[in-house]
Amino acid sequence: MSHATFLNRQALYLRPDTARVIVRPFKPATEPRDLNPTDKTRANHIVERVLALDPKIAASLLADVLENFQGRHRNLLETFEARTDVMEQALAAHGPFSSVQRQLIGAYFLNEYSFEASALFNPSIVPHPDQSDAPRGGLRFILSLRAVGEGHISSLTFRAGTIAADGSLTVDPTARLASSPRVKLRIPKPDGDEIELTFNPDEELSERVIFPVTESQSNGIEDARFVEFCDGGRKTYYATYTAYSGKAIRSELIETCDFLSFRMSPLRGTAARNKGMALFPRKIDGKYAMIARQDNENLYLIYSDDLHQWDGGQAILKPQFPWEFVQIGNCGSPIELDEGWLLLTHGVGPVRKYSIGAALLDKNDPSKVLARSVEPLLHPEPSEREGYVPNVVYTCGAMRHNDQIILPYAVSDTYSNFATIKTAALVRAMS
Structure with missing residues (x-):
């Protein structure tokens, strides 16, 4: 038959x-093997640049990120916070962050997939x-x-x-x-x-x-x-x-x-x-x-x-x-x-x-x-x-x-x- x-x-x-799309953790490329252990990593450099922003500029930047991405994902601010929470131990040396800084840092360490x-x-x-x-x-x-x-x-x-x-x-x-x-x-x-x-x-x-x-x-x-x-x-x-x-x-x-x-x-x-x-x-x-x-x-x-x-x-x-x-x-x-x-x-x-x-x-x-x-x-x-x-x-x-x-x-x-x-x-x- x-x-x-x-x-x-x-x-x-x-x-x-x-x-x-979903959002996934973004990890900057690893540094050369001969990097001095006391030198700061790329991740630290990114965090320092965010912390150096004027608070008004940081808030405006975060608002721009939300305008571009919020309609593509659920609970995006919570996702940014959760990403920063995962990195908490590595970020401890930078001291306390404002909520805007935390959310913005989380955004920098995520990417759409x-x-x-x-x-x-x-x-x-x-x-x-x-x-x-x-x-x-x-x-x-x-x-x-x-x-x-x-x-x-x-x-x-x-x-x-x-x-x-x-x-x-x-x-x-x-x-x-x-x-x-x-x-x-x-x-x-x-x-x-x-x-x-x-x-x-x-x-x-x-x-x-x-x-x-x-x-x-x-x-x-x-x-x-x-x-x-x-x-x-x-x-x-x-x-x-x-x-x-x-x-x-x-x-x-x-x-x-x-x-x-x-x-x-x-x-x-x-x-x-x-x-x-x-x-x-x-x-x-x-x-x-x-x-x-x-x-x-x-x-x-x-x-x-x-x-x-x-x-x-x-x-x-x-x-x-x-x-x-x-x-x-x-x-x-x-x-x-x-x-x-x-x-x-x-x-x-x-x-x-x-x-x-x-x-x-x-x-x-x-x-x-x-x-x-x-x-x-x-x-x-x-x-x-x-x-x-x-x-x-x-x-x-x-x-x-x-x-x-x-x-x-x-x-x-x-x-x-x-x-x-x-x-x-x-x-x-x-x-």
């Missing part, structure tokens, strides 16, 4: 928007925790997206949308502003800090941007695979993602119940040293289960009693068809069907062309592969071949609703779109 008979592209495009200027891609989708506004027979959903800006730094952002009773999709308008969370808690641990982040409830979902906050994430939070996890009637949203320091990668975990507060922590074990881990939406035989690819080529099934510790595993899927000869990987958490676990996969073929396929795993023993798609379900159409990374379609997670699979997918590592798949036809099409 041709994929065209059961897959429908939606033309619901989510493209990067350079106008969406267009977090999705280059790309908005690799989405995953889960049911919204609040279904109070869902249409009859429909569903509200949350979409996570990988945003890439200057320096190829990846962050995590969100959208909300609706699936109507007839299966049609809409995505809510994107907020004009964007905001970073407050670090509520930081727990140092041998394997890396555990972080708790919280957003202001007044901020719309699409305002919320999780930017790297630890050393392991410093060059990117990549490819979050969100899943609604059910355990004894309690629902928690988990996402595995790749933390990139600029030198090394590892898998980490996000946990949230409301998409307002997030806990981020490193994963441990031999299987967590690579990319592309995806958690099953429930325990199997009392254990957590994960799909992973610790050898860069095959897909493994791993069980664990500890959500943060992942070792070993059993290879269950290897490259078999020409469109996946280079490697295969998962495209998000398995989706539970009556027939078994539907696992979306990506395959890499000639000229590094990425396509999306599927496998059906036994519901009681996911190490048993019941069926696989011989041909890709989704591959780059001619209009989808151009972008930051050409010839790629990719997803970090789909969702079942009624008789279809809702599949958000990325196009050439640049923008995102949606497809819907008729579930029964897909199962019949796999061999």
